[in-house]
Amino acid sequence: MNNWSEGYFTESTYTYGYYRELSPNFMRWCLLLKGIAAPEITEDSCHCELGYGQGLSANIHAAATPGKFFGTDFNPAHAAQANEFLSASGADAKFFEDSFEDFSKREDLPQFDSIGFHGIWTWVSAENRRHMLEVARRHLKSGGMLYNSYNCLPGWAPNAPMRELLILHDKYQRAGNADERVAAAMKFVGNLIDAEPVYLNFVPDFKRRFEQIKNQNAHYIAHEYLNLDWDLMYFADVAELCQEFKLDFAMSAIPAETNEAMYLSEKAREFLKTVSNPIIREQLKDYFINRQFRKDIFVRGVRRLSRTETYDKIFSTRYVLTTPAASVPMKVKVHQGELNLNEERYRPVIEYLERDNFRPKDLLEYLSTSQINPNALIEVIVVMAHTGHVMPCQSENAVKQVKRACERLNAHICERANFSGDIAFLASPLTGCGVEFGRFQQIFLAQYKAGNKTADKLAEAAWKILSRNGERMIVEEKEKLASENGEISHPRKMLETPEENVAHLKILAENFLKRLPVFKALMLV
Ligand SMILES: C[S@@+](CC[C@H](N)C(=O)[O-])C[C@H]1O[C@@H](n2cnc3c(N)ncnc32)[C@H](O)[C@@H]1O
Known part of the structure; x- marks a missing residue:
């Protein structure tokens, strides 16, 4: 240390x-x-x-x-x-x-x-x-x-002893570099579980939790469980x-x-x-x-707004739909429960936000021209924002001020994607927030801006980058395997030939092109 x-x-x-x-x-x-x-x-x-x-x-x-x-x-x-x-x-x-x-x-x-x-x-x-x-x-x-x-x-109470086991091993039997320390501590807990301590009979969730942690990134596990402090x-x-x-x-x-x-x-x-x-x-x-x-x-000092001012501010905020309307699910998970959304209430709002190529809109006009009551409209926006399918936007003036810095940061992240997949977000000047945007989308975005506008060209350009690095695409196979504890896993395989790789990249590029209107609305393109 x-x-x-x-x-x-x-x-x-x-x-x-x-x-x-x-x-x-x-x-x-x-x-x-x-x-x-x-x-x-x-x-x-x-x-x-x-x-x-x-x-x-x-x-x-x-x-x-x-x-x-x-x-x-x-x-x-x-x-x-x-x-x-x-x-x-x-x-x-x-x-x-x-x-x-x-x-x-x-x-x-x-x-x-x-x-x-x-x-x-x-x-x-x-x-x-x-x-x-x-x-x-x-x-x-x-x-x-x-x-x-x-x-x-x-x-966290029932599973806190799991962290205790990890830190115990790391404190007293530590050996090797960071990744080896994580692997050794995890193996130790795994072996202990296999030896069936009676404690597990009282905390049936313990084993499931451990299986979940096992699949997490080693750096994340280290920072989450191997700090001396954990209160x-x-x-x-x-x-x-x-x-x-x-x-x-x-x-x-x-x-x-x-x-x-x-x-x-x-x-x-x-x-x-x-x-x-x-x-x-x-x-x-x-x-x-x-x-x-x-x-x-x-x-620092809560002050309450009046109900009318709150409503006015909520409805005069602009909102952007971040997912094509047809793909927005009508079931939403909130904590332990699942909400079945009322399509008659939700769909029209979602479709309204999709209009004019996803142009961000406030809700004042919608509220005055539809039959919906203010509380119901707030519910729709809250649920959609909860899942990230809708995001509140900044003022037009703010967007102008931040546009250039976002473009530069995003270009840097996209360039990094040529070599690494560690970042899965870009900055949206529209919302002032990050947007989930994976490595291949980042590579396609840079290539699209460089003039490669079709799925074929994007796939070829991406393949050039990967093959130069000696990388291959890894895909999940269609069949699913059920393991002993009933969990479903998807076997993964590496695509070997250039043709296989380009064909798979083309599918990803087609998806990227389909989502372009959303990316444009979020001002990522
Ligand atoms: C678990 S990471 C979270 C990082 C980031 N907030 C995130 O969520 O991705 C905790 C961070 O706090 C930093 N940190 C911990 N103790 C600190 C201290 N006493 N002073 C300054 N930074 C500290 C660590 O270096 C580490 O980057």
């Missing part, structure tokens, strides 16, 4: 994840759904992300949001990566390599409109959690927003600590949770009617849905 790492796993770098909840635009829109005032986002706004990892979310948001961005992560390899993205985008940002403690003591930081941290809280010491909150106490504006996510109780907390304890730093709990950053009927049973809602304290109510919901991971938004 190095002397700067404070028990945090630093032997391997983190994955290139993207989290829309860290986007100031998305945070602001969530608060609006709940009728809570949030800062306007303008060229004078300032935002901050703590523990930005590889800096993908931080850079997407720095490029796609007007104003200035700041952030810190004490891992120098992470800071170097974040700053490489920043040089590519030319966004107005500063990414430091400070520890949370050093950052909290800086005298050269502005007042922030938003602060976000994702995947940090559980994995650092109590002292570091206070340093993070101290950044907010000193630098979050009155009315500013703060996003935090963490593993929570009671959902599970109840929501109420987090809220109480935040209160000490002048932060009020506002809401969960999961849009569908603005409507309890969407994810709580009737019995649960009846019971919750008997509980008036908002902190207890929120904590009880974690029992009702057996939640293991929370995504919370706090505000």
Whole structure:
């Protein structure tokens, strides 16, 4: 362990994840759904992300949001990566390599409109959690927003001993490099499960959970389970600590949770009617849905908007459909439940948003010309945003300001795709958020911009890149295999001949071309 790492796993770098909840635009829109005032986002706004990892979310948001961005992560390899993205985008940002403690003591930081941290809280010491909150106490504006996510109780309680086994092995029998340490600790737990400890009889989910973890990226496993610190907390304890730093709990950053009927049973809602304290109510919901991971938004001084102002702001926001209307499913998973959507209500809104080649639209005209009532329309937008099929957009003025930085960042990510598939997102100037966009789509996008406009040409161009690298396509075969524990796996095979590879790439290129109108609407093309 190095002397700067404070028990945090630093032997391997983190994955290139993207989290829309860290986007100031998305945070602001969530608060609006709940009728809570949030800062306007303008060229004078300032935002901050703590523990930005590889800096993908931080850079997407720095490029796609007007104003200035700041952030810190004490891992120098992470800071170097974040700053490489920043040089590519030319966004107005500063990414430091400070520890949370050093950052909290800086005298050269502005007042922030938003602060976000994702995947940090559980994995650092109590002292570091206070340093993070101290950044907010000193630098979050009155009315500013703060996003935090963490593993929570009671959902994690039965499986917490699994983490204990992993860290136990890593602490006392550690050998080899980061990947070998992960593999050895996983093998140790696997062998223990095979030896049938009686504990498993009482926690039947343990084995399933382990199988799930086994398939995850080794770097992710290391950062999730092999840090010396790993503190599970109840929501109420987090809220109480935040209160000490002048932060009020506002809401969960999961849009569908603005409507309890969407994810709580009737019995649960009846019971919750008997509980008036908002902190207890929120904590009880974690029992009702057996939640293991929370995504919370706090505000420095919650102020409520009137109902009419809330509605006006929600309906005058522009929205974009991110999936062709015909492909939007009418079943949606919300926590443990599945909603069957009312087609008569949902389809017309989705088709309206698809009109004029997915042009982003506010909902004022739709509301005044259709029979739908405001609450029903909000429900549609909330459910569609929950699944990501619809996203709220920034103002036209904001889009103009961020367009160039997004183009530059996206071009850099697409160029990287020639050699690596580690990033699966691009920045949308329209939404101010990232958009899922895999390696082959990135390669096709760069080639499309270079003038290869047909599926044949795109496939040939992509194959040239792959064959130059000595790479081959790996595809899932049609048949499915059922394993001993009943899980379905798809056997995968490598395509050997150039013809097979080009033919498969052509299928992917055809899909890419079909989705072009959406990509154009999101301003990725
Ligand atoms: C699990 S990663 C999450 C990264 C990123 N937020 C994401 O979700 O992709 C936690 C990050 O926090 C950083 N970190 C941990 N302790 C820190 C500290 N005391 N000061 C600064 N950064 C820290 C680590 O280097 C790591 O990049």
